[in-house]
Amino acid sequence: MTVKSTARARKKAAPGVPDNLRNKGKDAQPELVQLLTPEGERVENPEFPLVITPEELRALYRDLVLVRRFDAEATSLQRQGELGLWASLLGQEAAQVGSGRAMRPGDYAFPTYREHGVAWCRDVDPLNLLGMFRGVNHGGWDPNEKNFHLYTIVIGAQTLHATGYAMGITKDGTDDAVIAYFGDGASSQGDVSEAFTFASVYNSPVVFFCQNNQWAISEPTTVQTRIPLYRRALGFGFPGVRVDGNDVLACLAVTRWALDHARSGNGPVLIEAFTYRMGAHTTSDDPTRYRPTEETEAWKAKDPITRLKAYLDREGLADEAFFAGIEAESEELGLRVREGVRSMPDPDPTLIFDHVYAEPHALVEEERAEYEAYAASFEGGENN
Amino acid sequence: MAGQLSIAKALNEALRKSLENDPKTLLMGEDIGKLGGVFRITDGLQKDFGDDRVIDTPLAESGIMGTAIGLALRGYRPVVEIQFDGFVYPAFDQIVSQLAKMHSRALGHVKMPVTVRIPYAGGIGAVEHHSESHEAYFAHTAGLRVVSPSNAHDAYWMLRQAIESDDPVIFLEPKRRYWDKGEVGDSAGLSLHEARVVRQGADATLIAYGPMVKVCLEAAAAAEEDGRSLEVVDLRSLSPVDFDALEQSVKRTGRGIVVHEAPVFMGMGAELAARLTERCFYHLEAPVLRVGGYHAPYPPSRVEEAFLPDLDRVLDAVDRALAF
Ligand SMILES: Cc1ncc(C[n+]2csc(CCOP(=O)(O)OP(=O)(O)O)c2C)c(N)n1
Ligand SMILES: [Mg+2]
Numbered sequence: 001m002t003v004k005s006t007a008r009a010r011k012k013a014a015p016g017v018p019d020n021l022r023n024k025g026k027d028a029q030p031e032l033v034q035l036l037t038p039e040g041e042r043v044e045n046p047e048f049p050l051v052i053t054p055e056e057l058r059a060l061y062r063d064l065v066l067v068r069r070f071d072a073e074a075t076s077l078q079r080q081g082e083l084g085l086w087a088s089l090l091g092q093e094a095a096q097v098g099s100g101r102a103m104r105p106g107d108y109a110f111p112t113y114r115e116h117g118v119a120w121c122r123d124v125d126p127l128n129l130l131g132m133f134r135g136v137n138h139g140g141w142d143p144n145e146k147n148f149h150l151y152t153i154v155i156g157a158q159t160l161h162a163t164g165y166a167m168g169i170t171k172d173g174t175d176d177a178v179i180a181y182f183g184d185g186a187s188s189q190g191d192v193s194e195a196f197t198f199a200s201v202y203n204s205p206v207v208f209f210c211q212n213n214q215w216a217i218s219e220p221t222t223v224q225t226r227i228p229l230y231r232r233a234l235g236f237g238f239p240g241v242r243v244d245g246n247d248v249l250a251c252l253a254v255t256r257w258a259l260d261h262a263r264s265g266n267g268p269v270l271i272e273a274f275t276y277r278m279g280a281h282t283t284s285d286d287p288t289r290y291r292p293t294e295e296t297e298a299w300k301a302k303d304p305i306t307r308l309k310a311y312l313d314r315e316g317l318a319d320e321a322f323f324a325g326i327e328a329e330s331e332e333l334g335l336r337v338r339e340g341v342r343s344m345p346d347p348d349p350t351l352i353f354d355h356v357y358a359e360p361h362a363l364v365e366e367e368r369a370e371y372e373a374y375a376a377s378f379e380g381g382e383n384n
Numbered sequence: 385m386a387g388q389l390s391i392a393k394a395l396n397e398a399l400r401k402s403l404e405n406d407p408k409t410l411l412m413g414e415d416i417g418k419l420g421g422v423f424r425i426t427d428g429l430q431k432d433f434g435d436d437r438v439i440d441t442p443l444a445e446s447g448i449m450g451t452a453i454g455l456a457l458r459g460y461r462p463v464v465e466i467q468f469d470g471f472v473y474p475a476f477d478q479i480v481s482q483l484a485k486m487h488s489r490a491l492g493h494v495k496m497p498v499t500v501r502i503p504y505a506g507g508i509g510a511v512e513h514h515s516e517s518h519e520a521y522f523a524h525t526a527g528l529r530v531v532s533p534s535n536a537h538d539a540y541w542m543l544r545q546a547i548e549s550d551d552p553v554i555f556l557e558p559k560r561r562y563w564d565k566g567e568v569g570d571s572a573g574l575s576l577h578e579a580r581v582v583r584q585g586a587d588a589t590l591i592a593y594g595p596m597v598k599v600c601l602e603a604a605a606a607a608e609e610d611g612r613s614l615e616v617v618d619l620r621s622l623s624p625v626d627f628d629a630l631e632q633s634v635k636r637t638g639r640g641i642v643v644h645e646a647p648v649f650m651g652m653g654a655e656l657a658a659r660l661t662e663r664c665f666y667h668l669e670a671p672v673l674r675v676g677g678y679h680a681p682y683p684p685s686r687v688e689e690a691f692l693p694d695l696d697r698v699l700d701a702v703d704r705a706l707a708f
Contacts, residue, residue, distance in 0.1 A: 084509045084510065084511065084685055085510070085511055113511075131684075132511060132512070132684070133511065134686070135509060135511070135684045135685030135686040135688075136684055136686050137684050138511075138512045138681070138684055153470075153511060153512055153513050154470065154471065154473075154474075154513060155443055155471075185442075185443035186443065188442035188443045188444040188447065189443060189444050189474065190444060190446050190447070190474065191474070216414075216443050217414070217415045217419065217422070218415045218417070218418055218419035218440075219414065219415060219440055219442075219443070223440055223441070223442055224442050224443065284422070285422075289418055289419050289420070290418040290419050346686050346687075347684065347686060347687055348687075349683075349687045349689075349690035349691075351683065351684075351687060352678055352680050352683045352687060352690060352691055353678065353680055356679070356680045356681065361679075363649060363679045364678075364679055364680065367678045367679055367680075371678070371690070374697070374700065375690075377700075378696075
């Protein structure tokens with residue numbers, strides 16, 4: 001045996017690294033967990049078995065449709081000037097509903113600003129989400145009521161909060177788990193790497209759920225990474241999985257597995273949900289400046305709702321009456337959202353001084369009084 | 385430069401000229417390439433100068449700032465774009481602990497010709513973190529120069545001067561004025577750190593910078609109808625401050641009122657009021673007053689008008705100053 005071939009053989013053996021954790025290099029084909037093909041055919045994956053009843057399948061379908069409807073309504077409300085901004089989740093419904101429905105009631109979600117589908121699964125009133133996009137509050141809901149944290153706009157910051165929350169769960173000795181949502185762009189932030197490190201060394205029950213929607217505003221994923229994002233986990237010492245983010249069943253099965261893995265004391269998991277941002281980054285964005293329409297067209301064929309509907313149809317799991325019922329519910333939701341937003345009262349400006357501190361603060365009180373006196377000086381004028 | 389340019393276009397032209405003049409000048413930031421930045425300030429520059437000079441970076445502000453420092457060490461002249469005011473904080477450590485101190489720690493052996501462009505301040509109806517005025521943090525940090533233009537002419541010339549500076553410059557762009565148009569003259573007229581009297585008056589001096597200069601000019605115009613003559617000084621530079629110009633004006637009018645969007649408490653106005661009191665004590669007819677934001681997070685957009693100083697709040701302060 002020549003020295004050269006020994007070296008090669010030694011490299012191949014890579015002692016101590018289990019096969020699934022080995023860095024396969026950037027040319028290796030990433031494995032994608034899929035349970036429902038774009039054509040709506042059910043496939044099995046031995047590592048992620050999913051037993052699901054027809055009723056549960058219909059419930060997932062309902063979630064997907066209603067979430068999309070809510071999102072479309074918000075987009076048009078922004079166009080009508082009722083909202084200042086909207087970040088659409090179009091195309092990402094399956095990633096959000098699949099992972100959202102994998103959570104148990106005691107689990108906790110830390111969203112970005114796009115997780116409207118997860119909010120839906122956590123039973124957060126859709127109108128609550130619209131307050132910050134209308135400009136009447138900065139979030140406003142009680143995060144602990146539904147175990148759904150406030151939207152976080154500063155990219156990546158919430159992944160550390162999620163990790164700290166998970167560290168607390170470990171200290172409390174309960175079997176809850178946490179999901180930290182973030183995007184492909186966010187994967188570059190130092191905060192996200194730090195969250196991976198903390199979660200790993202403290203073996204925290206947190207699932208990092210990255211929706212790789214291929215774009216961070218105008219930047220394609222290639223600006224952020226040279227390897228598939230799920231493989232980043234290996235370097236931090238925990239498992240990473242790539243799942244078809246437009247396949248609600250795969251997202252459900254993989255997230256359920258990951259949450260159970262985490263809650264049983266095995267530490268964090270990174271899930272990369274491979275999906276696509278079908279719309280603009282937000283209503284302020286113009287994607288025609290940076291991405292080819294052919295790309296968007298190609299992803300249309302992988303639509304998460306179409307494929308579940310195809311499956312339900314093919315297997316005869318839902319009838320016309322069911323679909324008609326969902327359609328009616330969707331109309332109702334649209335109406336409720338429209339009317340709810342239009343009748344949202346403008347807040348009183350003194351809210352500026354509310355809740356700045358939990359305990360009284362002399363300067364805030366002084367400025368509040370100053371403001372009130374000033375506003376009162378316009379009696380009968382434009383401020384009244 | 386012929387015709388009227390918006391502030392946005394003037395900045396774009398200044399970047400273009402800087403890239404043309406010096407092959408070591410680089411632009412770095414999120415979405416500054418094909419998109420041209422979310423405010424289109426870098427529009428067309430990547431196409432014309434290539435993606436190795438107009439660089440779309442990973443989404444990581446500390447990374448952008450830290451690597452800009454490294455590039456400067458290697459002889460480059462990076463111009464960094466931070467997408468919005470509220471997103472500079474991940475880079476804050478690199479700015480205050482590294483960028484600001486590098487020249488001094490190296491006893492002058494290295495220079496940090498890094499320009500950090502930040503669209504700042506409010507008034508555009510944005511969501512959280514997109515409307516902040518954080519100039520005091522930067523002005524408080526020795527080693528950083530801090531400037532903010534209020535019109536197209538200054539936007540163009542001050543950005544060129546900032547890029548040419550061998551010190552780090554925090555360049556604060558008043559985002560709600562990006563689309564305001566003005567003439568851009570053929571030469572800068574002033575050095576980077578000089579203030580400009582933009583309206584002459586006799587009864588009181590309004591001191592402002594960036595987005596508030598326009599508000600003060602409107603207030604002065606309105607006051608004129610009431611027979612009050614207000615001087616308006618555009619500070620332009622927040623570190624260093626052109627105290628000589630301020631002193632001259634305030635000694636003449638006997639009253640100074642500082643106007644900024646940032647919270648009043650511990651803001652620029654506190655320093656300006658203190659120094660002007662020291663310099664002009666025997667000339668003052670009233671204490672130097674401050675108009676600004678409150679000691680509270682920047683509010684949701686539906687009530688931001690109540691937070692932002694406007695014509696009425698400026699005139700209210702003028703009344704108070706004149707009533708002394
Ligand atoms: C720290 C920080 N920097 C910049 C921004 C501006 N910004 C908002 S969203 C975004 C892109 C995020 O991309 P990604 O993480 O992929 O999430 P996506 O929007 O695609 O869901 C950027 C740069 C921000 N919000 N926070
Ligand atoms: Mg993305």
